[in-house]
Amino acid sequence: KVIKVLTGNPHLAVERAERRFGFKVVRVVKDGAICLEQLAKALGDPMVYAVYSQSLSYTDGISDNIPAIVRLMEEENQKRSKASAPLVTLINDSCLAFSVLVHHDGESHSSGGEPPSCMRALDLTRGKITPTIVTLDAHKHLGTDKGVSSVVGTAGALQPLRGHVKVGSQPTQGELVRALSNMCLVGVTGYREKYCTLTRELEDAVGKIESVGIPIVNGHNRIKGSTVIAVEDPSAVMARKLKKLGHSFAYLYHLHPEEPARTQLGWSLSLTPHSLRTVRDGKSALQVFLDDLLQVHQVVRPARASAFGRLVRAMFAENSFAAVLLSGGTPDPVIFSLLTSPGWGRAGAEIFIRRFFGSVLDGGSVRSNKLLQPVKVLARRVLLVLSALVALVLFRLRSANRKRSLVKG
Structure with missing residues (x-):
């Protein structure tokens, strides 16, 4: 037992x-x-x-x-x-x-x-x-x-x-x-004031998000004081566009496993009073994010309702890898969703994730910090490879000329 x-x-x-x-x-x-x-x-x-x-x-x-x-x-x-x-x-x-x-x-x-x-x-x-x-x-x-x-x-x-x-x-x-x-x-009073202010701002933001038709994940189970905003994102299109604008969040998948026909992908954002700091044009970080989200939604919604968008949904399941790529979404949540059940999907996803993050760590800023002059080192290595190739070509040309002279003699 x-x-x-x-x-x-x-x-x-x-x-x-x-x-x-x-x-x-x-x-x-x-x-x-x-x-x-x-x-x-x-x-x-x-x-x-x-x-x-x-x-x-x-x-x-x-x-x-x-x-x-x-x-x-x-x-x-x-x-x-x-x-x-x-x-x-x-x-x-x-x-x-x-x-x-x-x-x-x-x-x-x-x-x-x-x-x-x-x-x-x-x-x-x-x-x-x-x-x-x-x-x-x-x-x-x-x-x-x-x-x-x-x-x-x-x-x-x-x-x-x-x-x-x-x-x-x-x-x-x-x-x-x-x-x-x-x-x-x-x-105690200071923390209470900060979080009462944050809650008011978040409730206003959630209201604006819902008013334009963006579904809040299990919104009926949210209670006052929740500092996480989670939305459904069909084919993970909004996530990709928001990421290009410099926003980061956690990917969601398998949102409604008991209803496979519903949207299974989304993203969530956890907020603290730090999100109320002024960052651009007198606006808070939360307000900047909200403006970008509403602007992205105005672009995504017509594209989803277009003839091509309807054709993609007719040919492929909305949460499938093909539908996400054709719709211009990010494939990350689809790959992560494969990790939840054993089989070839999990094995393939594990290999991809290990190789991807391994290359990022070995070839990104972490690796560059180990070299004092990474650009010069890279240039020397490239020059060394090119020199070796030129030497090899010259050697083969000389060998070919010698063979020709021997044949003529």
Whole structure:
């Protein structure tokens, strides 16, 4: 029998952990989030030892229903406690959910008058028997150095980790001092103000994106405070054009595996208050990106509705490699999607990705930094090759002339 971990649409680290530690990930997912009906049924399996939930998904910016998940798990753990069976542990990923935790603290009322909601797992499980582990990697949001991360658990939840080998390196004393200094300088009120401002700007941006007909991925599962914008991108055309304008984001694929006919490709952008800085013509970085996105959409939409666009969709599946190339999209998400299932597709994608990134690292800026004068070195090598070719040609010409003179003699 294998230990099972229930989850929705988890971080890639969960899949890596599954392969490394040998447990089984069971997805109980609907529209990207944990399905409560499926979760209630799956919790009855005695081999289920944990539920992995996300306060904010980096993939599509949606959130699992943490209060409802805690309620279902507490009911199951009460039954297990009476039977002296192992309890189910709640693993709550809050690594990118700083803004969500600010807006859903269980105390603040929204501007619309709704009652306060709470997405803080440790507060929700206070006084309950459900073991809880919360991961928080908020360096981007707190303005601290990368690597200042933490794992917090209820009493005894982290006991199994005692004495085990640590992966990675701990932050230095200087990094911790800078982190604490940044937090003290900004303060609780300062962080709240920054993230309230960011949320207003993002809600306005999402409204404009939806108003022009760009679908937001699983938008009905977004909650106030989400700092990730994820959109559907048929044939990954917008992604290619936005990349040429200097924007970068994460590619999305297999967005709706239960509905193969729907658009499966897209991209997402994770934002912090740094995106509100002024960068061009008095506009913030977020506003510049939004203007470029709307401009690109005005170009892509007519091309998609053209006769050629309809012909491509009639001949090939929208998410196929051929359709993406013919439509002018980027093939990256299609290649990455091949990695999700075993077979020749995964093998080919792995070879391509290794060769591509290997050439970038060996021939790009990383490799150039190892040479003090890379241009001169390249010129010398080219000159050496040309000299060798000229010498070889002259040698063959002389050999041919000697043979002719011998034949005449």
